Amino acid sequence: MQDGDFKALKIDQGRMMDSLHSICSFGTGKRWGSAPTETGMSRLALSDSDKQARDWFVDTTTALGCAINLDAMGNIFAVRPGRQSGLATFAGSHLDTQPSGGRYDGILGILAGIEMLRVLEDHHIETEFPVGVVNWTNEEGARFPISMVSSGVWAEDIPLARAHNLKEVGGGKATVKSELERIGYLGTMPASYKSMPMAAHFELHIEQGPILETERQKVGVVHGVQAYRWFTVEVQGRDAHTGTTPLANRADAMLLAARLITHAHRLATTHSAMAATGILTLTPGSTNTIPGTVRFALDVRAPADATVDAMEADLKADFAALAAGENIGGLLDGSTPGKPLNISWQTDSVSPATLFHADCIAAVRAAAEAVTGDKGLVRDMTSGAGHDSVYASRRCPTSMIFVPSRNGVSHNPEEYTSPEDCAVGAEVLLQSVLRYDRL
Amino acid sequence: MQDGDFKALKIDQGRMMDSLHSICSFGTGKRWGSAPTETGMSRLALSDSDKQARDWFVDTTTALGCAINLDAMGNIFAVRPGRQSGLATFAGSHLDTQPSGGRYDGILGILAGIEMLRVLEDHHIETEFPVGVVNWTNEEGARFPISMVSSGVWAEDIPLARAHNLKEVGGGKATVKSELERIGYLGTMPASYKSMPMAAHFELHIEQGPILETERQKVGVVHGVQAYRWFTVEVQGRDAHTGTTPLANRADAMLLAARLITHAHRLATTHSAMAATGILTLTPGSTNTIPGTVRFALDVRAPADATVDAMEADLKADFAALAAGENIGGLLDGSTPGKPLNISWQTDSVSPATLFHADCIAAVRAAAEAVTGDKGLVRDMTSGAGHDSVYASRRCPTSMIFVPSRNGVSHNPEEYTSPEDCAVGAEVLLQSVLRYDRL
Ligand SMILES: NC(=O)NCCC(=O)O
Ligand SMILES: NC(=O)NCCC(=O)O
Numbered sequence: 001m002q003d004g005d006f007k008a009l010k011i012d013q014g015r016m017m018d019s020l021h022s023i024c025s026f027g028t029g030k031r032w033g034s035a036p037t038e039t040g041m042s043r044l045a046l047s048d049s050d051k052q053a054r055d056w057f058v059d060t061t062t063a064l065g066c067a068i069n070l071d072a073m074g075n076i077f078a079v080r081p082g083r084q085s086g087l088a089t090f091a092g093s094h095l096d097t098q099p100s101g102g103r104y105d106g107i108l109g110i111l112a113g114i115e116m117l118r119v120l121e122d123h124h125i126e127t128e129f130p131v132g133v134v135n136w137t138n139e140e141g142a143r144f145p146i147s148m149v150s151s152g153v154w155a156e157d158i159p160l161a162r163a164h165n166l167k168e169v170g171g172g173k174a175t176v177k178s179e180l181e182r183i184g185y186l187g188t189m190p191a192s193y194k195s196m197p198m199a200a201h202f203e204l205h206i207e208q209g210p211i212l213e214t215e216r217q218k219v220g221v222v223h224g225v226q227a228y229r230w231f232t233v234e235v236q237g238r239d240a241h242t243g244t245t246p247l248a249n250r251a252d253a254m255l256l257a258a259r260l261i262t263h264a265h266r267l268a269t270t271h272s273a274m275a276a277t278g279i280l281t282l283t284p285g286s287t288n289t290i291p292g293t294v295r296f297a298l299d300v301r302a303p304a305d306a307t308v309d310a311m312e313a314d315l316k317a318d319f320a321a322l323a324a325g326e327n328i329g330g331l332l333d334g335s336t337p338g339k340p341l342n343i344s345w346q347t348d349s350v351s352p353a354t355l356f357h358a359d360c361i362a363a364v365r366a367a368a369e370a371v372t373g374d375k376g377l378v379r380d381m382t383s384g385a386g387h388d389s390v391y392a393s394r395r396c397p398t399s400m401i402f403v404p405s406r407n408g409v410s411h412n413p414e415e416y417t418s419p420e421d422c423a424v425g426a427e428v429l430l431q432s433v434l435r436y437d438r439l
Numbered sequence: 440m441q442d443g444d445f446k447a448l449k450i451d452q453g454r455m456m457d458s459l460h461s462i463c464s465f466g467t468g469k470r471w472g473s474a475p476t477e478t479g480m481s482r483l484a485l486s487d488s489d490k491q492a493r494d495w496f497v498d499t500t501t502a503l504g505c506a507i508n509l510d511a512m513g514n515i516f517a518v519r520p521g522r523q524s525g526l527a528t529f530a531g532s533h534l535d536t537q538p539s540g541g542r543y544d545g546i547l548g549i550l551a552g553i554e555m556l557r558v559l560e561d562h563h564i565e566t567e568f569p570v571g572v573v574n575w576t577n578e579e580g581a582r583f584p585i586s587m588v589s590s591g592v593w594a595e596d597i598p599l600a601r602a603h604n605l606k607e608v609g610g611g612k613a614t615v616k617s618e619l620e621r622i623g624y625l626g627t628m629p630a631s632y633k634s635m636p637m638a639a640h641f642e643l644h645i646e647q648g649p650i651l652e653t654e655r656q657k658v659g660v661v662h663g664v665q666a667y668r669w670f671t672v673e674v675q676g677r678d679a680h681t682g683t684t685p686l687a688n689r690a691d692a693m694l695l696a697a698r699l700i701t702h703a704h705r706l707a708t709t710h711s712a713m714a715a716t717g718i719l720t721l722t723p724g725s726t727n728t729i730p731g732t733v734r735f736a737l738d739v740r741a742p743a744d745a746t747v748d749a750m751e752a753d754l755k756a757d758f759a760a761l762a763a764g765e766n767i768g769g770l771l772d773g774s775t776p777g778k779p780l781n782i783s784w785q786t787d788s789v790s791p792a793t794l795f796h797a798d799c800i801a802a803v804r805a806a807a808e809a810v811t812g813d814k815g816l817v818r819d820m821t822s823g824a825g826h827d828s829v830y831a832s833r834r835c836p837t838s839m840i841f842v843p844s845r846n847g848v849s850h851n852p853e854e855y856t857s858p859e860d861c862a863v864g865a866e867v868l869l870q871s872v873l874r875y876d877r878l
Contacts, residue, residue: 098723098725098727098728099723099724099725099728100678100722100723100725100728101728140725140727141725141726141727142725142726142727142728145726147726147727169724169725169726170724207683208680208682208683209680209683209684209685210685210688226682228682230726238848238851239539239850239851239852240848240849240850240851241647241648241823241824241849241850241851242713242715242717242738242740242850243647243665243667243713243738243740243823243824243825244646244647244648244822244823244824244847244849245648245823245847245849246648246649247704247707247708247713249649249847250715252704252715254700254715254716254717254719255700255701255704255715255716257697258696258697258698258699258700258701258716259697259701260697261693261694261697262694262697262698262701262770262774265686265691265694265774265775266772266773266774268686268775269686269773269774269775270773274681274682274686276681276689276691276693276694276729277693277694277697277730278681278693278721278723278724278725278726278727278728278729278730279721279724279725279726280693280719280721282717282718282719283539284537284538284539284717285538285608285609285717285718286537286538286539286579286581286608286717286718286850287580287581287584287586287608287669287717287718287736287738287787288537288579288580288581288586288717288738288824288850289537289538289539289540289581289717289850289851290715290717290850291716291717292851297726299681299682299726299727301681301682329772329773330769330772331701333705333768333769334705334708334709334768335701335704335705335708336704336707336708348726383683384680384682384683384684385680385682385683385727386682408683408684408688409677409679410679410680410683410684411678411679411680411681411725411727411728411729412677412678412679412680412728412731413678
């Protein structure tokens with residue numbers, strides 16, 4: 001193949017989708033339809049099924065001529081040599097999923113990277129510089145509650161020790177490090193951009209939102225990612241009998257938590273931000289005991305850091321006022337006032353608003369227009385979800401490619417992107433990497 | 440000892456309290472103070488520690504000359520023969536505790552019953568008819584979520600199969616029957632008042648509320664128990680990504696559950712009733728997934744059945760309206776309206792308002808006035824908590840004796856009643872049983 005011909009390269013949609021569905025046999029989740037592929041995924045980071053998916057990734061990329069580099073966070077960098085030695089341009093994403101997630105979030109990005117390697121092999125293409133595919137560990141933050149934690153360590157934004165010591169949610173004893181050891185993916189290479197520098201990082205991902213579908217467009221050129229912060233709020237009241245404790249004598253941690261969650265949603269509306277609680281535990285956990293302690297997660301997001309700052313300030317002030325018995329927003333109207341409670345906050349992770357690199361954005365736009373043949377099918381976007389590209393972008397030029405999500409649904413077994421849309425995205429990824437390689 | 444002399448009988452406070460604290464070594468709970476006895480209890484029904492307490496109960500009462508009768512719910516009836524054969528008058532309560540409970544709730548009633556047997560032995564007293572002590576299984580309803588379930592089966596108000604098949608809360612596999620078998624307390628005698636009829640049932644219990652302490656009184660003559668009902672409410676929304684799902688597109692089961700719990704408390708205020716949520720679970724349980732499913736317990740109480748009926752009707756109507764997006768009580772003010780959700784209700788247990796028997800109430804009042812020597816230290820009361828006496832009272836004359844709870848606290852490790860108050864209660868129990876025996 002001649003220089004420049006790469007623009008005519010086509011990925012093999014059937015082959016890519018077959019591989020994608022075949023590795024969804026590792027950690028298959030809830031069934032939602034009758035077809036064989038109509039299930040979700042439940043492949044938590046560093047679980048047995050994640051190990052199976054990793055083993056497959058290592059075997060497959062090795063067979064495609066890649067060298068494997070495993071770092072201390074279990075990030076796997078598969079690198080295919082180029083004409084010259086130098087920094088590799090990477091396609092990256094993740095193979096872990098939500099406890100009740102879908103077949104596309106993260107997985108599509110890795111499988112499109114592997115399809116890129118296959119196309120290069122098929123056509124005996126030597127790239128200028130090395131190209132690679134990276135599988136980042138625990139992107140979801142579902143099992144170990146910092147999302148993108150391993151690209152964060154690679155970027156030296158999150159200390160290795162903090163990441164290694166992260167405990168799984170739900171009170172289990174396993175840590176990131178103990179699970180890396182258990183499944184044999186604790187690498188010896190330091191987890192750092194200094195040990196594994198990248199020329200650039202491109203990530204194909206499903207949009208996970210409704211915009212492309214609603215606008216009948218095919219490719220999102222992602223300019224950046226909104227800001228978000230995760231907190232754990234602990235409400236401390238007093239255990240008491242549900243039948244003998246007058247309403248006025250209660251310090252009911254569940255009742256206060258209910259008011260706080262209701263109020264967080266109001267503040268999100270006021271600030272044009274987002275807030276949600278996906279984890280909540282109470283103790284002691286008995287039908288006839290008013291819980292003395294409730295802990296809940298709070299995920300707060302907005303396009304601008306300043307908005308998240310303002311949300312955080314308002315949440316902290318209003319939560320404290322509600323705990324003290326002030327009638328914020330009329331939430332206590334018609335209620336018997338109880339005893340004051342205490343609230344403590346823990347910040348679990350901070351992901352500031354991110355802007356991607358102009359060169360990468362340009363490479364993606366050019367590739368998207370070329371692949372779709374129609375500028376009208378391509379739009380600029382900001383990501384609502386976090387991605388490893390957030391941390392990658394701190395240490396190398398980065399951008400992302402989005403493809404449509406049916407009904408905008410994600411973090412749900414019914415997550416779906418058509419094979420045709422997956423293929424368009426994979427082709428844009430391939431072209432973006434090759435364009436960047438020639439730059 | 441001569442006929443009639445029983446009014447001079449005294450219980451041995453030190454001996455009773457020593458026994459009480461010594462069986463609190465089975466299932467010791469959270470420490471709250473520095474003294475050896477300053478811990479709570481965690482002795483869930485049919486656990487290993489409950490088996491230890493039961494073994495102690497059987498050994499001790501056997502040594503005191505009792506015959507042991509074990510029924511199919513694991514209720515243990517220890518019966519001491521009288522001058523004539525006939526129905527025994529029982530002192531009854533329970534040895535199981537809350538997961539994070541105290542040393543007095545239930546335990547005092549059993550230990551006072553054993554102290555009664557000891558006093559009778561010490562003085563070689565032959566009662567007219569047999570007297571006994573009964574330990575009822577799973578009174579708390581904390582592990583298997585129907586309170587007083589085993590006296591309920593004895594009364595033939597709860598079917599045996601339903602009780603045997605009850606699963607432990609929190610998703611475990613153990614059932615009442617499997618745990619009875621495991622610890623060796625599945626008796627062959629039918630669990631029924633027909634197999635084990637009682638002449639009467641007296642129960643000494645801590646008040647678990649603040650009234651006696653506040654009024655500086657010593658004994659409550661309990662005339663009845665307020666009504667309560669336990670429900671499990673399941674909220675069904677849709678799992679979705681916290682960062683990419685616009686507020687308007689969400690069917691956030693946790694947000695709706697928070698509004699429902701907030702609203703239940705308002706309705707309780709309106710109806711002069713009570714409502715509390717002591718158990719809540721959400722799925723899938725991930726910081727960045729809006730939970731599609733939340734299940735929570737709702738414990739609703741009021742003195743009159745009609746009030747609980749009205750609460751239930753209002754809760755069902757208002758919960759449905761809130762799920763459909765109606766702005767009940769201004770709870771949706773300032774919030775972005777989301778998608779409708781579904782709610783389903785399950786009634787876990789129903790305990791109607793209970794009135795005790797005039798003869799037993801009279802026996803307790805006479806005993807209390809005699810023991811305290813001061814009518815002013817004795818008051819009539821209604822119990823806020825349920826007790827096995829509720830079901831006992833359906834099949835035999837029944838009443839209860841309350842003693843003060845420090846700060847009105849119960850279902851909490853810090854539950855406390857002074858040794859002197861425990862002794863007064865035990866003496867009133869002894870006298871009530873002996874008075875009834877002579878009736
Ligand atoms: N893409 C994705 O779902 N990442 C998880 C991090 C986040 O919560 O946004
Ligand atoms: N006494 C006591 O706490 N019993 C448990 C049943 C109830 O919830 O009222």
